[in-house]
Amino acid sequence: MAYSGPTIDSDVHHTWRSDDEVAAYLPRRWREYVHDSGITLRPVVANFAHPGRADLRMDAFPERGGPPGSDYATLRDQLLDAHGITRAILGFDVGHELAHANPYFAAELARAMNDWSIEHWLSIDDPRLQGKVVVADHQPERAAEEIRRVGDHPKIVEVLLVTNGTGQPFGHPIHDPIHRAADDLGLPVGMHVAPGFLYKNVQYAGGMPGTRFEYLARVPEAHVHHLTSLITHGVFEKFPSLRVMLIECGVAWFPWLMLALDARYTDYRRESDWVRRLPSEYFREHVRVTTQPLDIGPERHRLAELLDALGGMDEILCFATDYPHWDFDDPMYVGRHLPRTWWDGVFHGNAARFYGWDPAALAAEERERAARRPLASAGRA
Amino acid sequence: MSGAGGSGPLIDTPLIDTPLIDTALIDTLLIDTAVRHRWADEQEIVEFLPAGWRDWVGVPGSLPGGRGARPLGLTPLWTHPRRAAHAERPATVDDLLAGAGPGDRLVLAHGPGLALPASTNAYLAREVVRAVNDWTVQRWLTGTDPRLLGTVLVPNQVPDEAAAEIRRVGGHPRVVAATLGANGTGKPFGHPMFHPIFGAAADLDLPVVLTAGLEAHPDVPGEAAAAGLPATHTEYRVFSALPLQGHLYSLVAMGVFEKFPTLRVLLSGAGVSWLSTFAWRFEATYKGLRKEIPWVRRRPSEYLARHVWIGTDGEHPAEPERLRRLVAAAGPAPDRIVFGSGRPDPDATAADDLAGWMPPEHLRGVRHGNAADVLRLPAADRVGAGSTC
Numbered sequence: 001m002a003y004s005g006p007t008i009d010s011d012v013h014h015t016w017r018s019d020d021e022v023a024a025y026l027p028r029r030w031r032e033y034v035h036d037s038g039i040t041l042r043p044v045v046a047n048f049a050h051p052g053r054a055d056l057r058m059d060a061f062p063e064r065g066g067p068p069g070s071d072y073a074t075l076r077d078q079l080l081d082a083h084g085i086t087r088a089i090l091g092f093d094v095g096h097e098l099a100h101a102n103p104y105f106a107a108e109l110a111r112a113m114n115d116w117s118i119e120h121w122l123s124i125d126d127p128r129l130q131g132k133v134v135v136a137d138h139q140p141e142r143a144a145e146e147i148r149r150v151g152d153h154p155k156i157v158e159v160l161l162v163t164n165g166t167g168q169p170f171g172h173p174i175h176d177p178i179h180r181a182a183d184d185l186g187l188p189v190g191m192h193v194a195p196g197f198l199y200k201n202v203q204y205a206g207g208m209p210g211t212r213f214e215y216l217a218r219v220p221e222a223h224v225h226h227l228t229s230l231i232t233h234g235v236f237e238k239f240p241s242l243r244v245m246l247i248e249c250g251v252a253w254f255p256w257l258m259l260a261l262d263a264r265y266t267d268y269r270r271e272s273d274w275v276r277r278l279p280s281e282y283f284r285e286h287v288r289v290t291t292q293p294l295d296i297g298p299e300r301h302r303l304a305e306l307l308d309a310l311g312g313m314d315e316i317l318c319f320a321t322d323y324p325h326w327d328f329d330d331p332m333y334v335g336r337h338l339p340r341t342w343w344d345g346v347f348h349g350n351a352a353r354f355y356g357w358d359p360a361a362l363a364a365e366e367r368e369r370a371a372r373r374p375l376a377s378a379g380r381a
Numbered sequence: 382m383s384g385a386g387g388s389g390p391l392i393d394t395p396l397i398d399t400p401l402i403d404t405a406l407i408d409t410l411l412i413d414t415a416v417r418h419r420w421a422d423e424q425e426i427v428e429f430l431p432a433g434w435r436d437w438v439g440v441p442g443s444l445p446g447g448r449g450a451r452p453l454g455l456t457p458l459w460t461h462p463r464r465a466a467h468a469e470r471p472a473t474v475d476d477l478l479a480g481a482g483p484g485d486r487l488v489l490a491h492g493p494g495l496a497l498p499a500s501t502n503a504y505l506a507r508e509v510v511r512a513v514n515d516w517t518v519q520r521w522l523t524g525t526d527p528r529l530l531g532t533v534l535v536p537n538q539v540p541d542e543a544a545a546e547i548r549r550v551g552g553h554p555r556v557v558a559a560t561l562g563a564n565g566t567g568k569p570f571g572h573p574m575f576h577p578i579f580g581a582a583a584d585l586d587l588p589v590v591l592t593a594g595l596e597a598h599p600d601v602p603g604e605a606a607a608a609g610l611p612a613t614h615t616e617y618r619v620f621s622a623l624p625l626q627g628h629l630y631s632l633v634a635m636g637v638f639e640k641f642p643t644l645r646v647l648l649s650g651a652g653v654s655w656l657s658t659f660a661w662r663f664e665a666t667y668k669g670l671r672k673e674i675p676w677v678r679r680r681p682s683e684y685l686a687r688h689v690w691i692g693t694d695g696e697h698p699a700e701p702e703r704l705r706r707l708v709a710a711a712g713p714a715p716d717r718i719v720f721g722s723g724r725p726d727p728d729a730t731a732a733d734d735l736a737g738w739m740p741p742e743h744l745r746g747v748r749h750g751n752a753a754d755v756l757r758l759p760a761a762d763r764v765g766a767g768s769t770c
Contacts, residue, residue: 051673168610169608169609170608172612203604203607203608204604204627205596205603205604205607205620205627206569206603206623206625206627207564207567207568207569207602207628207631208567208568209630209634210631213634213670213673213677214569214631216662216666216670217630218627218630219662220659221606221623221626221627222607224606224607225606228619228620229608229609229611229612229616232611232612232615233612250662252658252661252662253658255654255707256658257619259654259700259704259707260652262699263697263698263699264615264618264619264699267462267463267614267615268613271612271613271614272612272613295658295662296665297661297710306711308710309703309704309706310707326669
């Protein structure tokens with residue numbers, strides 16, 4: 001039997017049909033820069049390009065043109081209706097363009113992306129669409145201003161950090177203004193990051209790999225550092241109500257990291273005595289993790305066994321599809337690999353509590369929507 | 382110093398047979414794959430350098446204020462917060478062997494020497510690494526207790542020279558592995574430029590040891606972590622699994638195991654529990670991207686199962702029951718885990734702690750049987766019959 005309650009998708013990617021669509025929100029000076037320089041606002045690093053550039057669902061190209069994720073009707077049909085998604089949190093695609101080495105341009109581009117997202121997507125009369133305010137972190141004070149500028153929009157539910165233009169992990173005190181602004185507005189901070197992606201401002205441990213195969217397999221490395229740095233630098237002591245969502249970084253490595261940090265706690269405190277609690281306690285209280293791409297072991301039961309070595313991961317994982325990317329996970333697939341007792345929490349309960357939504361209201365809304373939906377399109381999991 | 386910079390064969394002392402041991406002692410046998418042997422004074426190494434390089438390094442105290450020599454060792458960015466309180470004395474042969482049983486083996490896997498291959502002067506790196514190898518063979522492996530085994534340190538920046546060094550030292554009967562040490566190039570070890578190293582190791586049937594944690598040295602070009610520098614030694618030690626992972630994935634992606642099908646790799650210094658929790662993603666990624674790497678003909682898990690062993694040094698079983706469950710669910714396979722202590726570092730792993738997280742039926746393998754496999758030592762259950770390494 002499949003899961004049939006409300007479903008929150010914490011990692012959905014929306015994008016512009018063409019660069020002009022978002023460039024229109026730039027100040028004239030930067031709009032002309034984009035035009036005259038021919039710079040793309042959808043950059044790809046050739047070394048890590050997907051074979052055939054097939055890193056998107058090939059069935060997700062909208063009929064009216066533009067890339068996957070650029071058309072509401074397509075997204076509604078393929079994601080929201082087809083999979084019974086009650087809330088889809090739109091997270092750009094994915095904001096790596098903000099790694100641009102020019103911090104002034106990056107800040108203006110983030111501002112334009114947020115204005116574009118609000119006008120093109122969050123104004124649509126569909127309660128399922130929710131959004132994030134994306135920031136370029138090169139100038140943390142400026143990022144904080146951007147959070148305060150749009151963060152109180154009723155459909156903006158998260159601050160999104162993608163690149164670290166400062167070259168420092170997100171726990172480093174240089175980023176405090178960003179965490180403070182998020183905390184002031186009651187917004188969680190989402191981190192959807194990758195090492196070594198664009199513009200050389202982030203690195204891989206041990207040296208640059210040669211292939212996309214290695215690049216994708218090693219995406220969690222940056223999250224390992226960002227998460228740990230939040231604990232090391234006492235961010236959760238400074239901002240006790242701050243919440244963090246780690247996005248698309250896998251789930252299987254958390255027991256390793258938390259056991260390793262907890263095991264060294266005595267020495268760790270000698271270096272950072274403001275870390276007053278076990279690292280795993282901060283993790284459990286402040287951090288949630290999206291499921292996609294779900295790490296699966298050689299047998300179906302192994303993932304839950306591994307996560308149970310740490311314990312409590314059933315209250316931490318939040319379902320995500322990563323629509324419209326190639327490695328999209330649907331609810332049935334995720335449900336198959338997790339114990340049934342985890343389903344309510346993973347599919348909606350954990351994220352509802354995280355974003356401050358009432359699970360019962362979401363359930364009622366989803367039931368009503370399902371009743372209205374023609375049977376033919378009820379191909380939900 | 383007769384070994385200084387020479388290119389001839391090293392002195393080869395016939396091994397003394399290990400005394401017969403009681404087969405009941407097999408459960409207590411121990412092969413420590415990660416003994417971090419070190420010098421009391423850099424002059425010990427300098428004396429093995431050719432004359433010109435000795436002049437280049439200089440003589441400590443020959444100038445005012447104790448100046449006069451350039452340091453050989455590289456300074457780490459972080460040190461252990463309890464390092465000063467911990468007696469990190471230069472271990473002697475006697476220190477190391479204290480408490481060792483008659484059939485035990487201690488593999489000298491290099492301590493401070495590990496950083497030397499990454500010296501930014503590639504010529505200096507080559508010479509110093511050769512000196513460290515000659516020092517290891519003469520000081521530690523010649524005329525000493527046969528329970529001490531060695532590894533050849535590899536000057537990896539110039540791989541043809543690296544391969545030559547493996548062939549020069551690796552044939553010594555008590556040298557059982559090739560240790561790559563710190564990466565001096567900034568390229569992951571799977572890069573084709575390094576393949577002569579793996580060819581030499583495969584020819585000599587020596588496993589290649591990849592050691593975690595060397596990116597803590599400012600002279601090492603590879604990054605210690607993604608997304609910037611860690612702030613603390615604790616983070617640095619925990620994250621040291623990640624460059625190791627990068628090198629391992631690079632070996633798979635660049636087809637090293639296809640090119641050298643008998644190659645064995647030992648991962649050392651970051652514990653065991655990280656490997657499989659990341660490797661699931663590696664496996665899944667392969668399914669989606671094999672088109673990009675057509676020369677990689679097997680699944681990553683198959684290469685790991687065939688070619689890779691992993692040491693316990695760096696594992697901190699503070700919560701052994703959780704660690705036991707993690708390893709039971711995710712691996713690594715118990716027959717691929719080998720004991721390594723990492724001593725005399727402050728974080729050394731104790732053999733007595735293994736029983737807390739390793740099921741009893743696997744203890745014997747982790748203590749000595751698996752290491753005997755990867756190092757091609759006689760199996761422990763034959764040690765009692767009087768054979769030796």
